[in-house]
Amino acid sequence: MALQLTNRRKVVSNKEQSFSERLYLPGILKGMLITGSHIFKKSVTIRYPEQTRPVAPVYRGQHVLKRDENGAERCTACGMCAVACPAEAITMENAERKKGEEHLYREEKYASKYEINMLRCIFCGLCEEACPKEAIFLTDRIVDAEYERDDFVYGKDKLVEKIEKRIDVSKRQTIEVSEFKKVPGTKHNTLYDGKAIGKGKH
Amino acid sequence: MIAFVIYKFILCAIVFGVSLGVAAYSTLWERKFSAILQDRVGPDKAGPWGLLQPLADGGKMFFKEEIIPTVSNKFLFILGPSLFMLTALMTGAVIPWGADLVIGGKTYSAQITDINIGVLYLLGVVSVGVYGVMIGGWASNNKYALLGAIRASSQMISYEIAMGISVIALVVTAGGTLSLREIVQQQDAGFANIVYQPLGFLIFFICALAETNRAPFDLPECESELVGGYHTEYSSMKLGLFLFAEYINMFISSAIMAAFYFGGYNFPFAAEFYNAIGLEAGSIWITLIGFGAFFTKIVIFICVFMWIRWTLPRFRYDQLMDLGWRILIPLSLLNLAITVGVEYLRGNINF
Numbered sequence: 001m002a003l004q005l006t007n008r009r010k011v012v013s014n015k016e017q018s019f020s021e022r023l024y025l026p027g028i029l030k031g032m033l034i035t036g037s038h039i040f041k042k043s044v045t046i047r048y049p050e051q052t053r054p055v056a057p058v059y060r061g062q063h064v065l066k067r068d069e070n071g072a073e074r075c076t077a078c079g080m081c082a083v084a085c086p087a088e089a090i091t092m093e094n095a096e097r098k099k100g101e102e103h104l105y106r107e108e109k110y111a112s113k114y115e116i117n118m119l120r121c122i123f124c125g126l127c128e129e130a131c132p133k134e135a136i137f138l139t140d141r142i143v144d145a146e147y148e149r150d151d152f153v154y155g156k157d158k159l160v161e162k163i164e165k166r167i168d169v170s171k172r173q174t175i176e177v178s179e180f181k182k183v184p185g186t187k188h189n190t191l192y193d194g195k196a197i198g199k200g201k202h
Numbered sequence: 203m204i205a206f207v208i209y210k211f212i213l214c215a216i217v218f219g220v221s222l223g224v225a226a227y228s229t230l231w232e233r234k235f236s237a238i239l240q241d242r243v244g245p246d247k248a249g250p251w252g253l254l255q256p257l258a259d260g261g262k263m264f265f266k267e268e269i270i271p272t273v274s275n276k277f278l279f280i281l282g283p284s285l286f287m288l289t290a291l292m293t294g295a296v297i298p299w300g301a302d303l304v305i306g307g308k309t310y311s312a313q314i315t316d317i318n319i320g321v322l323y324l325l326g327v328v329s330v331g332v333y334g335v336m337i338g339g340w341a342s343n344n345k346y347a348l349l350g351a352i353r354a355s356s357q358m359i360s361y362e363i364a365m366g367i368s369v370i371a372l373v374v375t376a377g378g379t380l381s382l383r384e385i386v387q388q389q390d391a392g393f394a395n396i397v398y399q400p401l402g403f404l405i406f407f408i409c410a411l412a413e414t415n416r417a418p419f420d421l422p423e424c425e426s427e428l429v430g431g432y433h434t435e436y437s438s439m440k441l442g443l444f445l446f447a448e449y450i451n452m453f454i455s456s457a458i459m460a461a462f463y464f465g466g467y468n469f470p471f472a473a474e475f476y477n478a479i480g481l482e483a484g485s486i487w488i489t490l491i492g493f494g495a496f497f498t499k500i501v502i503f504i505c506v507f508m509w510i511r512w513t514l515p516r517f518r519y520d521q522l523m524d525l526g527w528r529i530l531i532p533l534s535l536l537n538l539a540i541t542v543g544v545e546y547l548r549g550n551i552n553f
């Protein structure tokens with residue numbers, strides 16, 4: 001027996017083609033029957049803009065910047081999300097809340113500019129995880145196609161939810177998650193419904 | 203005289219219009235059919251069921267930037283696609299599209315011209331089509347285009363031999379006539395030629411695939427090796443002419459196969475059928491029904507062409523030449539010998 005170094009050796013068949021194989025015709029007919037049988041199969045196409053594929057309830061799509069129950073923006077421009085973001089997709093500028101703007105901004109400091117580059121974003125959801133103010137969430141919306149790269153940089157106009165058209169994120173912020181955030185060590189967080197928990201004052 | 207010219211002119215216009223229309227909708231059907239075979243939907247946005255897609259494609263072609271490479275020979279560069287398109291359209295002239303029509307005591311035939319060497323005319327015009335490809339590819343002054351053109355012309359020339367020999371066998375069965383009209387008419391009386399010439403039909407069909415440069419013989423434009431083949435440098439409507447002429451070629455090849463081997467505008471029990479519904483010979487309905495039958499056969503052939511294209515991968519170039527020279531030509535010679543032998547024994551020919 002020949003010396004065998006590994007048992008991964010494979011004997012490759014190199015046999016001559018038989019007459020019917022060399023004629024091609026039987027093979028061609030067989031192939032055509034296979035493709036022909038697909039005439040009777042249903043197409044698997046999802047006609048996207050009209051139809052959408054069902055997604056998981058926790059699907060991570062386009063972000064939303066939430067408002068609180070009074071309609072004030074929750075984000076305080078702490079920058080935790082930008083730090084957490086592995087794709088460095090988030091930039092922001094902060095500003096101080098003036099008197100009389102309490103109904104607009106929940107905290108004393110707010111993001112005057114908040115941008116997510118949807119081309120850089122990998123939709124990992126770490127920004128949502130990092131946010132101490134429950135301000136940013138990923139939703140099951142899909143980022144639209146654009147003609148220009150610049151149009152993919154979403155500013156506050158696209159990210160902050162409209163007061164009259166709130167976006168439901170309860171699917172991502174489940175009871176279980178909220179309960180988890182009560183655990184000491186994660187108790188800096190608040191419940192999605194805005195109730196403060198733990199001893200931290202927000 | 204004037205009436206004759208007008209009648210021929212109208213007939214030409216109809217045949218050209220039908221050829222172009224069928225070619226346009228073949229492009230749509232090609233995409234639809236490939237989609238069906240691949241469990242997809244295909245183009246369906248332009249108009250109902252995507253019926254306006256060919257118009258959109260044509261419009262797109264017209265609005266593309268027209269580029270003529272500075273290093274190319276301008277005259278030949280333009281001549282190439284024009285010649286290809288011209289020969290593609292010219293072949294339609296000798297095909298009998300339907301039975302004769304009698305209007306006001308005058309007989310009008312539904313064929314542009316019934317020359318007594320129709321079969322030779324077809325073979326001749328088809329071989330001139332090679333020049334379109336060759337000139338276009340050469341004038342581009344591009345290696346890929348030149349290689350593609352050389353491949354195209356060598357492929358067309360090799361397969362023309364087998365095609366010609368199988369046609370000779372057909373002519374022998376048809377009683378020695380070279381007129382397409384008579385070939386179709388003699389099938390009216392007896393069986394369709396496919397019964398006498400099954401092998402000849404197979405050879406003709408394979409050669410027709412190769413002549414029209416369609417898969418699995420689309421080596422002249424194989425993207426993986428030659429970018430775009432002979433039309434690499436072409437853009438805008440000149441590219442459109444090349445692509446479009448291919449579909450016209452496919453249409454005409456299907457028509458020729460239907461006429462040669464499947465009885466053209468005849469169908470089984472046609473005479474009995476016409477008698478049963480009380481149509482007299484020469485009625486316009488007979489012409490129209492005959493054309494319908496012819497057209498159905500053509501459409502079936504076009505579908506088979508597409509079915510093959512979306513099933514088979516491309517041949518390797520040496521396999522292609524091997525198939526042409528070492529298999530098809532001997533086979534067609536064998537077919538010719540058998541045909542002549544049988545016809546001699548039946549006493550239809552004597553030496």
Ligand code: SF4
Binds near residue numbers: 089090123
């Ligand atoms: S989802 Fe991930 S990548 Fe996208 S912005 Fe948030 S942290 Fe960055």
Ligand code: SF4
Binds near residue numbers: 078080136
């Ligand atoms: S979204 Fe959250 S983490 Fe990001 S800056 Fe605003 S409050 Fe901080």
